[in-house]
Amino acid sequence: MTISAERPTEVATSVAPPARVSTPWTQRPGWMSQHLGTAIVGGFLGYILGHWFGNYISSSYPYIVNSGQNSIAVTLALTGMVVGWLLGIGALNYPLAKLIGKDAPAESEVKGWSKYFRYSTDHKVVGMQYVVGVLLFMFTGGLLAMAIRTELLNPTTHVFGPGTYIEIVSEHGTIMMMMATSIIVGPLGNYLVPLMIGSRRMAFPRIEAFSFWIFIAGYMVIFSALPYGGFSTGWTGYAPLQTQNGPGMISYLLGFAVIGMGMMAAGFNIAVSIINYRAPGMTWSRVPIFVWSILATASLLTLATPVLFAGGLFGILDKTVQTAFYVDEHGGSSYLWQNLFWFFGHPEVYIMALPGFGIVAEILPVFTRKPLFAYKVAASGMIGVALLSFFVWQHHLFQSGINPDMRPLFMLTTELISIPTGFIFLVGMGTLYRAKIRFEIPMLFAMALFFNFLIGGVTGVFLSDVPVNVTVHGGFFVLSHFHYTIMGGLLFAFMAGLYFWLPKMTGRMMNKKLGLIHFWMMFVFFNLTFFPMFIIGLLGQPRRVFTYASNLQGLNDFSSISAFLLGLSFLVFAFNLVWSMWISPEKAPANPWDSLGLEWQTASPVPAHNFDRIPVIMTDPYHYSEPGAPALADFGGASSGAATSDSHSAKNEGADND
Amino acid sequence: MANNSQDTPRDLRKMTGIWVVLSVAADLLFWFLVGPHVPPGRMTETAKNNQLDFNILLVIALPVIIGVWVYMGYAITHWSAKRNGPEPVGGASARSNKKAQVWWIAVTSFVVLFLAGFGTVALIVDHGSGGGEGPNPVWMPAGAARAETAAINGTGTGILTEPGGEHVLPVQVIGQQWKFTYRYPTFGGFESSQLMLPANTTIAFNVTSLDVIHSFWAYQLSVKADANPGVNNVAFTETKNVGNFTVRCSELCGLWHGAMFNYGSVVSPSDFVTWATTTEAANHANTKDLPPFAWTYTPDANNAAGGWFPDGTVTPYSTVETYGAKQPAS
Numbered sequence: 011m012t013i014s015a016e017r018p019t020e021v022a023t024s025v026a027p028p029a030r031v032s033t034p035w036t037q038r039p040g041w042m043s044q045h046l047g048t049a050i051v052g053g054f055l056g057y058i059l060g061h062w063f064g065n066y067i068s069s070s071y072p073y074i075v076n077s078g079q080n081s082i083a084v085t086l087a088l089t090g091m092v093v094g095w096l097l098g099i100g101a102l103n104y105p106l107a108k109l110i111g112k113d114a115p116a117e118s119e120v121k122g123w124s125k126y127f128r129y130s131t132d133h134k135v136v137g138m139q140y141v142v143g144v145l146l147f148m149f150t151g152g153l154l155a156m157a158i159r160t161e162l163l164n165p166t167t168h169v170f171g172p173g174t175y176i177e178i179v180s181e182h183g184t185i186m187m188m189m190a191t192s193i194i195v196g197p198l199g200n201y202l203v204p205l206m207i208g209s210r211r212m213a214f215p216r217i218e219a220f221s222f223w224i225f226i227a228g229y230m231v232i233f234s235a236l237p238y239g240g241f242s243t244g245w246t247g248y249a250p251l252q253t254q255n256g257p258g259m260i261s262y263l264l265g266f267a268v269i270g271m272g273m274m275a276a277g278f279n280i281a282v283s284i285i286n287y288r289a290p291g292m293t294w295s296r297v298p299i300f301v302w303s304i305l306a307t308a309s310l311l312t313l314a315t316p317v318l319f320a321g322g323l324f325g326i327l328d329k330t331v332q333t334a335f336y337v338d339e340h341g342g343s344s345y346l347w348q349n350l351f352w353f354f355g356h357p358e359v360y361i362m363a364l365p366g367f368g369i370v371a372e373i374l375p376v377f378t379r380k381p382l383f384a385y386k387v388a389a390s391g392m393i394g395v396a397l398l399s400f401f402v403w404q405h406h407l408f409q410s411g412i413n414p415d416m417r418p419l420f421m422l423t424t425e426l427i428s429i430p431t432g433f434i435f436l437v438g439m440g441t442l443y444r445a446k447i448r449f450e451i452p453m454l455f456a457m458a459l460f461f462n463f464l465i466g467g468v469t470g471v472f473l474s475d476v477p478v479n480v481t482v483h484g485g486f487f488v489l490s491h492f493h494y495t496i497m498g499g500l501l502f503a504f505m506a507g508l509y510f511w512l513p514k515m516t517g518r519m520m521n522k523k524l525g526l527i528h529f530w531m532m533f534v535f536f537n538l539t540f541f542p543m544f545i546i547g548l549l550g551q552p553r554r555v556f557t558y559a560s561n562l563q564g565l566n567d568f569s570s571i572s573a574f575l576l577g578l579s580f581l582v583f584a585f586n587l588v589w590s591m592w593i594s595p596e597k598a599p600a601n602p603w604d605s606l607g608l609e610w611q612t613a614s615p616v617p618a619h620n621f622d623r624i625p626v627i628m629t630d631p632y633h634y635s636e637p638g639a640p641a642l643a644d645f646g647g648a649s650s651g652a653a654t655s656d657s658h659s660a661k662n663e664g665a666d667n668d
Numbered sequence: 669m670a671n672n673s674q675d676t677p678r679d680l681r682k683m684t685g686i687w688v689v690l691s692v693a694a695d696l697l698f699w700f701l702v703g704p705h706v707p708p709g710r711m712t713e714t715a716k717n718n719q720l721d722f723n724i725l726l727v728i729a730l731p732v733i734i735g736v737w738v739y740m741g742y743a744i745t746h747w748s749a750k751r752n753g754p755e756p757v758g759g760a761s762a763r764s765n766k767k768a769q770v771w772w773i774a775v776t777s778f779v780v781l782f783l784a785g786f787g788t789v790a791l792i793v794d795h796g797s798g799g800g801e802g803p804n805p806v807w808m809p810a811g812a813a814r815a816e817t818a819a820i821n822g823t824g825t826g827i828l829t830e831p832g833g834e835h836v837l838p839v840q841v842i843g844q845q846w847k848f849t850y851r852y853p854t855f856g857g858f859e860s861s862q863l864m865l866p867a868n869t870t871i872a873f874n875v876t877s878l879d880v881i882h883s884f885w886a887y888q889l890s891v892k893a894d895a896n897p898g899v900n901n902v903a904f905t906e907t908k909n910v911g912n913f914t915v916r917c918s919e920l921c922g923l924w925h926g927a928m929f930n931y932g933s934v935v936s937p938s939d940f941v942t943w944a945t946t947t948e949a950a951n952h953a954n955t956k957d958l959p960p961f962a963w964t965y966t967p968d969a970n971n972a973a974g975g976w977f978p979d980g981t982v983t984p985y986s987t988v989e990t991y992g993a994k995q996p997a998s
């Protein structure tokens with residue numbers, strides 16, 4: 011295998027998006043220009059200004075002004091914070107300059123470390139920023155999960171008051187769900203898609219950078235719920251409880267709206283890039299399966315999120331200027347929120363499943379040395395799931411009394427969607443057939459997804475059966491089901507993806523020993539934590555309760571202790587990350603897993619412009635164990651491809667590179 | 669598509685053998701050992717049916733799960749790089765296999781369509797399977813419509829007996845932060861925090877809320893219906909044996925949601941009537957101060973912007989009239 015040769019010195023001709031027009035102050039080096047620090051200052055000032063203005067315009071209502079309960083002040087403060095943050099980081103320089111008819115200043119192109127703290131339009135920088143961003147969400151949410159499981163150790167002795175406990179549950183769920191929308195699309199989607207489709211850039215680099223920075227703003231907004239006293243509605247935010255809640259609810263509603271803007275931006279940019287920026291020869295039947303999954307996800311992000319966004323704004327209007335979208339007494343309907351929320355919420359479920367499938371399907375061929383089985387079925391299955399996912403949302407409302415005569419229809423559509431969802435097993439099992447499996451860490455995580463998602467998927471069929479739903483709806487059975495799909499599926503896939511692609515993204519290998527400890531702890535304790543919850547649920551424990559029947563304590567304690575060890579596995583992961591990336595980095599070979607993927611054929615580290623010459627794609631990247639297979643791409647003699655045609659064909663002949 | 673080598677069928681035959689043995693064993697063990705104890709038990713007709721549905725689903729699910737596990741286990745043990753197994757072969761034959769793909773899609777589609785059909789039949793035959801059926805239930809047990817009409821019009825007393833001999837009792841469940849109370853319209857509309865039910869009777873639960881959304885979950889009865897303000901959400905069950913059951917709120921309703929539970933009992937019809945008539949008499953003075961019996965007690969949604977209960981309009985129970993049905997003028 012070829013270790014990355016020195017990068018060629020020639021520079022590509024057409025590179026980064028915006029041409030430099032002038033060199034305004036934003037381009038000054040060092041602390042003078044815009045970076046994380048100015049963003050924080052901007053957010054802080056925006057918050058103060060918004061808060062003041064909110065109290066000012068509601069000054070004729072003395073009982074709420076400066077009471078800490080002034081929803082208008084809270085809304086404007088948080089909005090001000092988001093706008094200030096975006097101004098501070100420089101996300102709005104371009105649109106604002108255009109607005110007043112000026113030539114837009116170019117984004118600063120800083121070299122070295124500090125570019126990660128700036129508004130960067132390089133998709134690789136954004137991808138790395140997203141890695142840190144989603145880990146921030148993950149560890150915050152995980153800490154809250156530990157708090158939940160601590161409280162549930164004992165049905166009668168309480169660690170938290172009921173108010174604090176429900177805040178913790180709600181915050182855990184919301185933060186995790188926000189993370190899950192972006193956990194793969196953000197880091198790996200942004201980083202890898204251009205490399206995989208042979209493009210030098212994304213279609214809308216500024217929108218892409220915007221999606222990251224507003225994602226972090228969303229984190230601050232949802233986190234602000236805690237100092238505001240939290241919200242007691244869980245991540246589903248049902249009205250009228252929503253209407254009853256204090257200012258913490260604003261953080262939730264605005265938080266989803268803000269995150270939603272990021273989701274729409276990210277989805278839009280990625281979908282357009284995949285459709286329009288594929289290299290010549292990259293026909294739809296040659297697109298890597300991971301890119302298909304990201305395309306399906308990006309479409310869902312673009313189409314489903316506006317509903318959530320609108321729903322959140324209605325809620326904010328209800329709480330600030332007393333509209334009545336969700337207030338039954340005044341002609342609104344609490345069903346409206348349930349419908350809007352789940353009309354977004356179910357596609358969201360697949361936003362959290364498809365990228366995981368994509369990763370697994372992408373790395374399975376590498377570790378089995380076989381082509382991907384049933385590629386067309388896999389791709390069409392992903393599109394099928396994306397379409398069908400808009401027609402199932404009322405399976406969350408089977409017992410709600412809304413449209414009861416539609417229950418058979420939603421039962422049917424929900425069970426139909428399990429057909430294309432099940433394709434991932436066909437693809438996986440077909441690819442494994444008579445393979446030569448190498449159990450590297452990414453492969454272990456991928457195999458674990460099949461184990462976990464099988465349980466998650468089968469229990470989903472139970473939930474969709476209305477008679478069975480009567481028992482399991484609203485209880486720990488559901489809770490376990492969606493942790494099995496989201497955590498057991500998406501999060502395991504994310505880990506597989508990180509272990510697999512971090513060597514490309516950072517040039518450093520993750521430590522294998524620590525990786526093994528991490529994998530086995532996470533896999534074993536994940537199952538020990540969540541499997542008992544199916545039984546707990548069947549035995550009658552509802553979700554979101556701080557106390558439960560005393561005969562369930564044994565199972566709950568078992569689950570809690572496993573959860574603490576599961577939490578520990580994340581610390582092992584964090585340690586591995588710090589160890590392998592900073593403390594004792596081990597240089598990664600150019601193509602450590604012998605993948606045929608296009609992303610591995612770029613130089614290491616990937617140059618700013620990705621490819622010296624846009625490659626011409628000759629075939630799909632799955633010609634494993636196929637002597638005499640055509641080369642993946644023609645790089646036109648440019649030596650940008652580190653692993654170019656010769657090593658490529660060597661792989662095809664040998665097939666065994668271990 | 670052609671098989672890659674001579675011993676291909678042997679792999680598959682071995683796997684199929686293991687799969688059949690394990691599946692049959694698991695299904696039998698489950699059906700006879702665990703099945704009869706699966707929640708929510710067999711206290712009502714609904715519970716029995718829903719338990720049966722769960723068990724049938726699990727008996728189908730077990731072979732699916734075991735099938736995937738056997739395959740994966742076989743792959744891990746036989747086809748790993750360490751094991752000197754067969755060299756993998758790429759190319760067209762490894763990329764797709766029409767027969768396998770068509771079979772896969774056909775079998776999964778068949779299972780899924782069967783399940784949807786089965787679920788639908790179970791739902792309809794069991795009159796909504798104990799789930800909330802909204803204000804105008806489409807699948808009602810015999811006599812339920814008449815009993816509901818009698819309840820709202822105040823024209824029936826006691827446990828109602830249908831011409832066909834069915835016994836029906838309408839009961840109202842009112843959720844509020846953070847307790848459930850129950851009204852018995854055919855016993856003068858008294859309200860109690862105790863839920864007593866007669867055995868061998870069809871119960872029509874009329875579930876509503878005074879504030880936020882709750883969910884009435886009578887666990888052993890296998891009844892679950894959201895309590896929405898301004899909505900009458902009806903759920904049916906047919907009680908069989910006497911015994912106690914748990915009621916828990918299963919929709920997050922705020923601070924004390926976790927503490928929103930109580931217990932109920934199914935007693936013999938004669939015990940029930942004794943209890944109900946004594947309670948009716950004992951509560952007489954309080955009942956007069958209650959709002960008259962109505963399907964919902966929040967302001968009228970049809971009369972947006974006002975109209976606090978009671979507004980006096982008579983809207984008798986009907987299968988077309990929806991929210992905002994009011995009690996008869998008294």
Ligand code: HEM
Pocket residue numbers: 152155156158159179180182183184186187190243244245246489493496497501539552553554555573576577
């Ligand atoms: C260490 C790992 C985790 C543990 C131990 C854990 C534990 C829990 C527990 C016990 C609850 C339920 C509390 C209740 O309803 O009574 C819960 C709720 C929830 N969790 Fe997790 N969780 C973990 C990770 C995750 C992840 C990775 C996600 C999603 C990506 C997630 C999403 C949720 C959601 C959406 C809820 C529902 C919150 C609500 O009811 O509104 N969790 N978690």
Ligand SMILES: [Cu+2]
Pocket residue numbers: 355356359402403405406
């Ligand atoms: Cu759903």
Ligand SMILES: [Cu+2]
Pocket residue numbers: 843844846881882883917918919920921925928
């Ligand atoms: Cu409640």
